[in-house]
Amino acid sequence: MMEKEQQPPSSSKPIPSEIIYDILTKLPIKSLMRFRCLSKLCSSYITTPSFAELHALNFPIKTVGLLVTCPARLQTAQHFFSVDFDGGLAVPLLTTPPRFSRYTTRSVNGIILMDFGLYATLCNPSTRQTFNTPFVCSLTSPSVNSTYFCVNSFGFDPVSKKYKVLNSWAIPGRDPEYRIFELGTNSWRPLKGGPNYYPQRESVCVDGFVYFRSWVSTHKNGRTVLIAFDLHEESFRVIEIPAKALARRSESELIVYSGRPAIADHLLLEDATMTIWVLDENDGDYWVQIKVFLPEDYGEEILEEDIDYFVDCIGRNNELLLVPQTLSDSVYVIHYDVVNRSMRRAEIFGLPEDRFSDLSSNTFRVINYEENVMSFT
Numbered sequence: 234m235m236e237k238e239q240q241p242p243s244s245s246k247p248i249p250s251e252i253i254y255d256i257l258t259k260l261p262i263k264s265l266m267r268f269r270c271l272s273k274l275c276s277s278y279i280t281t282p283s284f285a286e287l288h289a290l291n292f293p294i295k296t297v298g299l300l301v302t303c304p305a306r307l308q309t310a311q312h313f314f315s316v317d318f319d320g321g322l323a324v325p326l327l328t329t330p331p332r333f334s335r336y337t338t339r340s341v342n343g344i345i346l347m348d349f350g351l352y353a354t355l356c357n358p359s360t361r362q363t364f365n366t367p368f369v370c371s372l373t374s375p376s377v378n379s380t381y382f383c384v385n386s387f388g389f390d391p392v393s394k395k396y397k398v399l400n401s402w403a404i405p406g407r408d409p410e411y412r413i414f415e416l417g418t419n420s421w422r423p424l425k426g427g428p429n430y431y432p433q434r435e436s437v438c439v440d441g442f443v444y445f446r447s448w449v450s451t452h453k454n455g456r457t458v459l460i461a462f463d464l465h466e467e468s469f470r471v472i473e474i475p476a477k478a479l480a481r482r483s484e485s486e487l488i489v490y491s492g493r494p495a496i497a498d499h500l501l502l503e504d505a506t507m508t509i510w511v512l513d514e515n516d517g518d519y520w521v522q523i524k525v526f527l528p529e530d531y532g533e534e535i536l537e538e539d540i541d542y543f544v545d546c547i548g549r550n551n552e553l554l555l556v557p558q559t560l561s562d563s564v565y566v567i568h569y570d571v572v573n574r575s576m577r578r579a580e581i582f583g584l585p586e587d588r589f590s591d592l593s594s595n596t597f598r599v600i601n602y603e604e605n606v607m608s609f610t
Contacts, residue, residue: 285607300602304333320579326358336434343605346387353385364609388438390464401432497544
């Protein structure tokens with residue numbers, strides 16, 4: 234009778250947690266999201282506050298494509314899609330109820346703010362997570378009936394490494410109110426020294442400052458100024474806007490151009506020109522005017538005559554992006570190289586259909602898509 238061969242004792246040992254943690258910081262975000270769903274242990278590592286900072290050392294946050302956002306039917310939710318720079322299929326990322334936001338900020342390290350006036354929703358399309366700030370006041374307060382000039386802006390303080398939401402609330406006949414919410418806390422803090430103006434629903438974040446335009450009075454055809462809010466010092470500065478610069482959001486867009494705040498006129502198809510005013514703060518507050526002339530052959534094969542476009546900047550090679558203001562049967566975005574004066578258009582597929590009977594659901598916005606593994610939990 235043959236003796237049974239003895240198996241050597243198993244020498245396998247559990248992988249030390251610090252090695253698992255180190256391996257995870259070296260994986261791309263798509264892989265991390267799979268591990269987060271499959272393993273509670275991995276999920277606990279990935280969602281720690283320090284993990285996002287370590288992961289960014291191996292995968293620096295950068296623009297990887299375009300992020301398209303539009304409302305659901307009857308504005309009952311907000312859809313987010315990722316799209317390649319060169320167009321193609323729009324990949325669904327996230328749908329956020331309960332309704333469409335008043336305005337959606339540009340991406341700040343991959344994090345986006347949806348403004349609802351009395352509160353804001355932070356969204357990370359990469360992790361498919363959202364976070365609601367507390368309400369800025371009680372819903373029983375009489376002030377909730379005067380929220381037209383109640384606006385939330387968003388930015389990142391590179392000194393403290395903190396994300397902050399700025400709430401600006403102006404009620405005619407009263408002193409304006411400003412308050413700050415810091416991600417990781419659970420309440421708003423009041424701010425003093427804010428300017429006595431009326432904020433527009435827009436903002437950009439550049440080098441630790443949040444910029445937004447404000448009316449100096451409730452008369453919307455009147456003068457506007459640019460407000461610069463220092464996210465670290467939590468202080469305000471008022472910057473005069475050139476008289477020739479178009480002031481209203483219906484006429485122009487606050488963008489980031491060459492790493493600086495800028496005001497871009499909406500595209501004038503009549504003479505095929507655009508004007509961009511770029512803020513230079515190196516020697517005081519000085520505005521540089523840039524005149525952009527479209528190529529002579531831009532024609533209808535590039536720009537559709539019956540569609541209104543606004544101007545954005547996508548950051549890749551400092552191209553300008555001409556974006557339709559509403560959804561249509563065929564959605565095209567136009568890339569314009571200012572240096573070479575060349576244009577190309579990219580078609581986007583897979584977005585919700587144009588709803589002719591529901592015009593409120595045809596709003597369309599394109600911003601940069603940056604991947605960030607930061608978790609709100």
